[in-house]
Amino acid sequence: DSGVTQTPKHLITATGQRVTLRCSPxxxxxxxxxxxxxxxxxxxxxxxxYNGEERAxxxxxxxxxxxxxxxxxxxxxxxxxxLGDSALYFCASSVGTSGSDTQxxxxxxxxxxx
Amino acid sequence: GQNIxxxxxxxxxxxxxxxxxxxxxxxxxxxLFWYQQHAGEAPTFLSYNVLDGLEEKGRFSSFLSRSKxxxxxxxxxxxxxxxASYLCAVRDLGGATNKLIFGTGTLLAVQP
Numbered sequence: 001d002s003g004v005t006q007t008p009k010h011l012i013t014a015t016g017q018r019v020t021l022r023c024s025p026x027x028x029x030x031x032x033x034x035x036x037x038x039x040x041x042x043x044x045x046x047x048x049x050y051n052g053e054e055r056a057x058x059x060x061x062x063x064x065x066x067x068x069x070x071x072x073x074x075x076x077x078x079x080x081x082x083l084g085d086s087a088l089y090f091c092a093s094s095v096g097t098s099g100s101d102t103q104x105x106x107x108x109x110x111x112x113x114x
Numbered sequence: 115g116q117n118i119x120x121x122x123x124x125x126x127x128x129x130x131x132x133x134x135x136x137x138x139x140x141x142x143x144x145x146l147f148w149y150q151q152h153a154g155e156a157p158t159f160l161s162y163n164v165l166d167g168l169e170e171k172g173r174f175s176s177f178l179s180r181s182k183x184x185x186x187x188x189x190x191x192x193x194x195x196x197x198a199s200y201l202c203a204v205r206d207l208g209g210a211t212n213k214l215i216f217g218t219g220t221l222l223a224v225q226p
Contacts, residue, residue: 002156033213042218043157043201056206056213090156097212100145100164105156 003027004106006091012112018079021109025072025093031055032074033094033103034066038087049074050097081113116140118217120202125223126192134187134220136202145205147214148176148187152198160187160200189222197224 003026013019025032034046045058049068060066063081068074078085088108094101117139126132138146145164149157163169163178163185175188187200199221203214 002158004156031212035216043203043214043216045213045215048213058213088154094212100162101212102147102159102162103212103214104159105149107156108154110154 002104002106004091004093004104006089006106006109008109009107010110010112012114013081014114015081015083017081017113018077019081019111021076021078021089021091021111023074023076023091023093023106025074025091026104029093029095029104030072031094031097031101031103032068032072033092034060034074034076035090035092035105036087037090037108038084043090046076055097078111083113086111086113116204116206116215118202118204118215120200120217120220122218123221123223125225126189128192128194128224128226130192131188131190132192132222134189134200134202134222136185136187136217138183138185138202138204138217140204140206140215142206143180143204144212146176146178146185147203147205148174148185149201149203150198151201151219157201192224194224194226197222 046060048056091106092103148160151157161176199219202217
């Protein structure tokens, strides 16, 4: 158990819908990262927050948005869902933004868009 | 651009040693991580290298050569539970971030 929690574990929804994925980082960690993992593409970095502020963006679609709240939990919002958005979504956390900081991953949310 | 290459699949025998290679070409480099991921589960941290050389941690060791853009993960005394995907990830050097760029992973099958 990494100490990072994610809810829900599974999510099944229809195209065009909107969902929210939630992540709570390890105690003491200020950085939160979101990754998408689909079968054919491996782990893709989406976005990073540090202490409530956006720090880096990766290949995140405009239909997706995220935020980190004062209690440091984070939410990833996915809207106008398409079939291709079906994937495992992982949240990770680390202490800060130092290069040696290890990222610890949560158990993931499996999203299925029908 | 950024490119990380690993073999797609490998097979090894229980009790043996296996080496999983990773080559990378990135615009910047500030450390390389190895993660283990069992199917449908979260990646778990194995090792971190930022300087050239070998880092040993129990049955697992990781090597880095920055001049060659090359790393390997060495697994000794293989056990069936080592069957998993092994992900090589490079820390992107740019701004105040330590986002990771992942390779597609190497699926290791350990056979009896």
